[in-house]
Amino acid sequence: xxxxxxxPPPQYTLKPDPEPxxxxxxxxxxxxxxxxxxxxxxEVLAKLDLDIASGxxxxxxxxxxxxxxxxxxxxxxxxxxxxxxxxxxxxxxxxLSSNALAKWRARHVGFxxxxxxxxxxxxAEANVELPLLLTDxxxxxxxxxxxxxxxxxxxxxxxxxxxxxLSGGQQQRVAIARAxxxxxxxxxxxxxxxxxxxxxxxxxxxxxxxLNRNYGKTIIMVTHDAKAAEYATHQLHMDKGAxxxxxxxx
Amino acid sequence: xxxxxxxxxLILINLKSVPSRWGATLVIVVGLAGVVGVVTALQxxxxxxxxxxxxxxxxxxxxxxxxxxxxELSSFITRDQAVVIEQADGVAKGADGRGLVSGELILIAxxxxxxxxxxxxxxxxxxxxxxxxxxxxxxxxxxxxxxxxLQEIIVGVKALEQFIGLEVGSTVQIRGSxxxxxxxxxxxxxxHESEVWVDVxxxxxxxxxxxxxxxxxQLDDPSAFQGFKDSLTTDPRLQVDVQNExxxxxxxxxxxxxxxxxxxxxxxxxxxxGAVFAALNTMYSAVAARTVEIATLRALGFSxxxxxxxxxxxxxxxxxxxxxxxxxxxxxxxxxxxxxTLGAGFTQVAFSxxxxxxxxxxxxxxxxxxxxxxxxxxxxxxxxxxxxxxLRAS
Numbered sequence: 001x002x003x004x005x006x007x008p009p010p011q012y013t014l015k016p017d018p019e020p021x022x023x024x025x026x027x028x029x030x031x032x033x034x035x036x037x038x039x040x041x042x043e044v045l046a047k048l049d050l051d052i053a054s055g056x057x058x059x060x061x062x063x064x065x066x067x068x069x070x071x072x073x074x075x076x077x078x079x080x081x082x083x084x085x086x087x088x089x090x091x092x093x094x095x096l097s098s099n100a101l102a103k104w105r106a107r108h109v110g111f112x113x114x115x116x117x118x119x120x121x122x123x124a125e126a127n128v129e130l131p132l133l134l135t136d137x138x139x140x141x142x143x144x145x146x147x148x149x150x151x152x153x154x155x156x157x158x159x160x161x162x163x164x165x166l167s168g169g170q171q172q173r174v175a176i177a178r179a180x181x182x183x184x185x186x187x188x189x190x191x192x193x194x195x196x197x198x199x200x201x202x203x204x205x206x207x208x209x210x211l212n213r214n215y216g217k218t219i220i221m222v223t224h225d226a227k228a229a230e231y232a233t234h235q236l237h238m239d240k241g242a243x244x245x246x247x248x249x250x
Numbered sequence: 251x252x253x254x255x256x257x258x259x260l261i262l263i264n265l266k267s268v269p270s271r272w273g274a275t276l277v278i279v280v281g282l283a284g285v286v287g288v289v290t291a292l293q294x295x296x297x298x299x300x301x302x303x304x305x306x307x308x309x310x311x312x313x314x315x316x317x318x319x320x321x322e323l324s325s326f327i328t329r330d331q332a333v334v335i336e337q338a339d340g341v342a343k344g345a346d347g348r349g350l351v352s353g354e355l356i357l358i359a360x361x362x363x364x365x366x367x368x369x370x371x372x373x374x375x376x377x378x379x380x381x382x383x384x385x386x387x388x389x390x391x392x393x394x395x396x397x398x399x400l401q402e403i404i405v406g407v408k409a410l411e412q413f414i415g416l417e418v419g420s421t422v423q424i425r426g427s428x429x430x431x432x433x434x435x436x437x438x439x440x441x442h443e444s445e446v447w448v449d450v451x452x453x454x455x456x457x458x459x460x461x462x463x464x465x466x467x468q469l470d471d472p473s474a475f476q477g478f479k480d481s482l483t484t485d486p487r488l489q490v491d492v493q494n495e496x497x498x499x500x501x502x503x504x505x506x507x508x509x510x511x512x513x514x515x516x517x518x519x520x521x522x523x524g525a526v527f528a529a530l531n532t533m534y535s536a537v538a539a540r541t542v543e544i545a546t547l548r549a550l551g552f553s554x555x556x557x558x559x560x561x562x563x564x565x566x567x568x569x570x571x572x573x574x575x576x577x578x579x580x581x582x583x584x585x586x587x588x589x590x591t592l593g594a595g596f597t598q599v600a601f602s603x604x605x606x607x608x609x610x611x612x613x614x615x616x617x618x619x620x621x622x623x624x625x626x627x628x629x630x631x632x633x634x635x636x637x638x639x640x641l642r643a644s
Contacts, residue, residue: 073638078549099553106551113641117546121266133259134551136252178550 025185025218026052026075031084031094033070033241044070046241047084057212057219059232066238068222069190075220076188077105089185106134110179114191116171118163124174125150125159131182149177153207169200176207180217187211189221193228205231256552260560265567267540274535275568281528282572282620283579285521286613289514290580293612294603295589296510302601303502306440307495309472311384314465314482317489321502322356322463329353331488335465339481340474344383350468352381355453355461359424359446361413372409374424375442376450376462384468385437393418393433398449401456404433406443408600411588416446427456441499444600466495522620525569529624533565537628544632545640554633561629562622569621570614577613581605 033045044067052058052075060068073079074086077093080101086094093104110131111117118127125146132142150156153173163171172192179187189208193201209231211217221232229235237244268275307313314335319325327335335341336349344350355376360369379398382388396402405416415422420431429448437443454460469475472494479492493501537544544557585605 070638076549078641079636079638099555102548102551102553105549111546111549113546115542117542117641119263119267119543119546121263121270130547131550133256134252 024051025054025056025089026050026220027085027087028071028075029085031071031074031081031086033067033074033079034082044241045074045081048241048243050236050243052218052220054218055212055216057209057231057233058221059229059235060220060222060238061224061226061229061235062238062244064224067241068238071238072188072190072220072222075186076109076111077101103134106131106182108185110182110184110187112172112175112179112187112189112192114194116163116168116175116195118171118174118178120163123160123162124155124166124177127163127174128177128181130178135182145181146177149181150174152180152211153177167200168196169203172196172200172204173207176204176211180211185218187217187219189219191222191224193223193225198227201225201228253556256556257559257563260547260552260556261563261567264536264540264560264564267536267543268564268568271536271539274532274539278525278529278532278565278568278621278624279572279575281525282569282617283576285518285525285620286573286576286617287579288521288576289518289616290577290605290609290613291584291603292510292514292517293609294580294584294605296507296514297606297609298601298604299506299510300500301604302439303441303499304496305438306442306499309475309494309496310469311495312467312469312475312478313493313495313498314467315463315491315493317491319491322354323358325463327353327462327465327490329461331490332462332465334485334487335467335482335490338478338485340469340478342468342470344380348380350380350384352378352384352466353450353462354378354381354464354466355450355457355459356463357425357453357457357459361415361422363412364414365412367414370413372413373445374403374453375445375447376453377447378450380468381450381466384466385442387438387440388442389436390433391436393431396432396447396449399452400449401427401429401452402432403429403446403448404435405431406445406447407434407436408443408588409446410434412444412600425457441502441601518616522616525620526623529565529569529620530627532568533561533625533628534631536564537561537632541635541640541643545635545637545643548635548637549641558629558633561632562625565625565628566618566621569617569624573614573617576617577605577610580613581610 028048028050031045031048032043034041034043048071060072062068070079074081075088081094084094085092088108091104093101096104128146128149129142132145137145147156150159153176155170155173155177158166158170163174166174192208193204196204205228208219208221212219212233221228223229314327315322315325316327332351332353336351341349341351357374357376358371359374361372362368363370390404391407393404396404410416416431418431418434421428422431435447450462467478469478475494482488482490482492548554548557584603587603588600589603
């Protein structure tokens with residue numbers, strides 16, 4: 001369901017990539033994840049195999065407890081699998097140390113959370129700048145990149161506003177700008193529209209679609225919302241820690 | 251460099267969030283202000299007492315006491331011994347060719363204190379004629395010098411501040427006899443300013459004493475001290491102790507500083523422990539309140555060590571603020587505040603609290619140490635959070 005972009009024409013410094021090459025960006029082999037609660041061991045993911053192509057916009061769906069957020073966290077380097085192998089861009093991330101994984105996340109992953117997770121004491125532009133503090137960019141370069149990212153999400157006019165001065169949709173767009181600003185390999189979205197009304201959710205999803213289509217960003221999105229999943233190019237359904245259905249979006 | 255930038259940015263973010271949790275933050279600030287304020291005030295009392303006693307005396311003067319006596323009050327030197335001592339090696343000669351030696355007699359007089367209106371002891375020092383030549387720092391600032399042979403006294407400015415009825419022109423009864431106050435003196439802020447001075451011969455006569463408590467001796471120069479001491483301690487006619495005047499008065503403050511030192515340690519440790527727990531509580535609360543923020547920052551790529559440093563730095567900054575308030579408070583309320591206490595001779599010694607730069611720095615160091623301890627464990631907790639779990643706290 002193509003949705004016309006509601007945002008300004010791209011001025012972002014990322015390389016536009018209207019026809020991305022569809023090679024496997026994320027490769028998951030035999031991945032399991034177990035948690036121990038007292039004497040009980042719970043297996044959340046069971047020997048999962050999955051490839052996600054570069055330039056894909058993948059929606060991960062499934063009931064609560066199906067393991068979709070756990071899978072997303074493993075792909076995003078927020079957690080480590082109990083068994084198996086995860087490669088992103090041919091780099092094996094399941095064996096990285098905590099610090100190495102932090103560096104890898106900073107360089108390769110942009111996170112978008114359900115509740116935006118903006119720092120309330122910082123302005124929109126300062127929130128967006130956060131990932132750039134982990135780079136070697138000068139202050140001037142950071143400022144330029146932040147301005148560009150805010151322009152992409154249509155919030156240039158709100159740069160100096162703090163999160164509590166913005167609507168939910170605007171806060172999520174700031175979060176998207178923060179996820180984009182360091183030009184990551186992957187955008188990882190956990191229920192990005194779970195806290196938004198339908199109209200605002202559509203705007204945010206349109207923006208994500210725009211980033212996928214016009215900037216070639218690979219996006220992996222966990223959602224409960226079937227309508228939200230329609231914006232993706234592919235959908236995967238999970239249940240009890242396993243993939244059950246996959247297919248292209250309607 | 252990048253590590254430092256990240257850490258500084260995170261510290262700034264942490265500090266920016268302080269106003270949103272002032273209540274919890276005040277615990278650490280007020281706690282440290284209290285600790286540093288009390289410890290600094292106690293130490294300033296000790297510093298003031300030590301400074302007063304250590305400023306008393308000169309390296310070119312020696313004090314002679316009876317062998318084994320630890321203060322002038324418990325010492326007795328006969329007139330015959332005084333004659334021998336006056337002729338010893340190293341004693342400077344006056345214009346009249348006689349040794350510059352002041353035979354001095356210490357007596358205790360009771361006077362009511364201005365502050366409590368209760369009687370307390372004031373030192374009454376009988377001074378020989380050479381006593382004023384030997385002590386050029388003594389200045390009459392009101393009235394005149396006493397006249398030898400008359401029952402007249404001059405009063406140190408701190409004694410005047412502390413006791414009732416020592417104003418120039420008044421008459422005071424001391425041990426059954428009447429004494430006219432004819433002058434007030436200063437003595438470079440030293441311990442003598444807490445005393446009342448009188449002609450030694452008159453005092454001996456009035457109080458039926460036939461010797462001296464001590465002899466104050468002007469030496470040819472400071473290097474003559476050892477020769478002078480040796481000549482006295484090897485003389486079989488004498489059983490005396492000889493000390494440099496500065497050392498003698500320093501030793502008089504030793505017990506006081508030891509007691510204050512113990513008090514500072516006990517109070518400091520108890521209050522410091524309280525402040526550490528307050529800081530721990532504050533910082534654990536801060537970390538708990540910002541679980542999602544910290545997890546988000548870690549998700550974005552900020553390392554655990556940056557989070558640890560920033561959390562500790564936040565605790566230390568708040569502790570430093572508390573320490574500064576405590577130190578400045580101690581300075582504002584106590585620096586220069588004059589009190590008196592019983593000295594080694596069971597007489598009142600007046601001194602002023604001295605909140606020195608060194609004490610302020612010590613207070614800052616103490617608050618930083620407490621801040622570090624208070625921030626360290628919460629920082630570890632923040633850094634060890636499982637990011638995926640902490641993110642769900644939202």
